[in-house]
């Protein structure tokens with residue numbers, strides 16, 4: 393298994409293009425099933441979560457061509473087949489097959505999804521939302537779920553929590569429902585807006601994504617289209633946190649700064665200079681200006697501080713004198729990476745997986761650490777760039793789920809990081 397070898401780096405300097413968004417590509421790829429036609433996607437990140445999803449699509453009968461971040465999907469011959477636990481276990485995004493296959497075939501049969509072990513990750517809100525559209529959902533043996541409907545009927549859907557995945561599943565179903573569906577307390581993440589814009593290019597009639605009420609007027613048919621996937625705001629947040637952590641000046645292209653307003657706000661409070669426009673973000677922190685500790689950062693559904701950015705910002709503050717406190721409100725177990733930070737000499741405490749207290753130390757020391765989930769792994773890369781000596785990061789397959797070029801991107805900015813076998 394390969395691993396990352398990371399050495400102390402004094403400065404990050406230069407500019408890079410941010411990859412396409414994982415959490416936009418996954419729902420859009422599954423949404424292409426609704427067209428039963430050819431869909432062309434540009435700026436699609438070549439990451440293992442996408443590759444795993446494409447394997448499932450090919451199993452269902454789609455024809456796939458994927459190179460240079462251009463993805464062509466011909467869904468004409470897709471058949472409805474059960475998706476097993478092993479097939480569904482690779483990425484959380486696979487739960488969206490429930491809505492997409494039911495929308496196309498009137499039924500679906502799949503197992504509970506996988507995803508990072510950052511919490512229980514139930515799917516009750518998905519079930520509530522889909523049931524409101526006249527979908528009968530039932531449990532089968534071996535952790536399999538069945539969904540069935542004679543007719544998808546539009547309705548008002550109230551989500552008890554603005555779940556990203558549940559909002560996406562209901563949007564996929566409602567595009568083919570009879571009548572007008574309104575989703576209240578919908579997730580407002582930018583990736584939901586990207587999914588709306590993609591589905592509308594396929595002929596859907598959706599509006600309101602990005603607000604807490606999304607309206608979908610059902611249509612008979614959807615058709616193929618071509619679409620460019622938005623930049624990945626969490627990859628951008630990772631590189632912003634890395635620049636804050638070790639100092640330097642970095643320009644990130646192909647990313648909409650406004651999608652990271654809260655994270656930028658925190659960086660400015662930490663003492664960084666940040667400038668952003670429609671298509672880029674510049675972050676800088678000069679060596680002489682020390683980072684300021686953050687007495688309180690709380691994650692939450694968008695537009696709050698993103699839960700996925702937490703571990704990288706925690707990493708950036710591990711050597712910042714003073715106390716920094718993070719409260720995680722979205723997942724139950726986001727900070728298993730804390731024990732790996734401790735191995736490197738950090739003073740960090742996590743209460744009930746949700747409250748993180750850091751007391752900044754003078755130095756971290758490189759050692760062998762294990763990535764345990766996608767964003768925790770990214771945090772370890774940042775800590776390795778800060779630490780004296782060499783840090784070996786094992787189980788990098790977790791990081792490769794979401795980062796297409798983290799090693800080459802950071803090397804381009806001057807980071808001492810290599811992938812070794």
Ligand code: EPZ
Nearest residue numbers: 415485513514515516517518555556557558700722723766
């Ligand atoms: C999406 O996960 C993202 N994944 C996550 O990114 C992201 O952290 C999360 O949204 C929040 O923004 C993808 O888009 C593939 P949720 P999702 O449904 O849809 C609870 C990453 O690192 N919940 O909004 O699974 C759930 O347990 C990943 O890129 C229920 O209780 O997130 C969690 O505590 C990690 N019942 C909270 O809601 C449900 O039916 C938020 O979950 C659904 C969710």
